[in-house]
Amino acid sequence: MKQKLLEVSAADGRVREIPLTGDEFLIGRGDDCDLCVHDPQMSRHHCLIRARGNETFASDLGSSNGTYINGHRLLSQVKLNTGDELILGGCRYVVDLGDNPDFHLPDCVSADQQATTRMLKDVHKGMANE
Numbered sequence: 001m002k003q004k005l006l007e008v009s010a011a012d013g014r015v016r017e018i019p020l021t022g023d024e025f026l027i028g029r030g031d032d033c034d035l036c037v038h039d040p041q042m043s044r045h046h047c048l049i050r051a052r053g054n055e056t057f058a059s060d061l062g063s064s065n066g067t068y069i070n071g072h073r074l075l076s077q078v079k080l081n082t083g084d085e086l087i088l089g090g091c092r093y094v095v096d097l098g099d100n101p102d103f104h105l106p107d108c109v110s111a112d113q114q115a116t117t118r119m120l121k122d123v124h125k126g127m128a129n130e
Helices: 113-128
Strands: 004-008 015-019 024-028 047-052 055-060 067-069 085-088 091-096
Touching (some): 055 067
Antiparallel strands (some): 004 015, 085 091
16 A cells, blocks of 8 residues: 655646655755755744554644645544645645545646645634634
8 A cells, every 4th residue: 555645736736645664754944954945934844644554544743734635624634535635835746545546636636836835724714713
């Protein structure tokens, strides 16, 4: 079962596959991260993805800007599913756990930069209404 994150380029719509290696996969700005993202909205250690048996979980590591799963701010550890949308700072990924050979990126994943920006604003706006 090959687990990965899928990132759609805002510039040209190309999909970048990021393999989730090991039992723990650290995402953030820090040089010690498995996925080092140079985004000022990303914390040094932003999010941890853990594989445990046949299940995969995501945890926010106290980041300033939060981790969002399917538009909801992650407040504790949550089980990930294929097709989940993961937003970290200004970056957006789709989870593919390799458990569904028929999985394809949903139509809502757009390479349009304004669509991504608009979606992030909607997420933060919804947070203010809570």
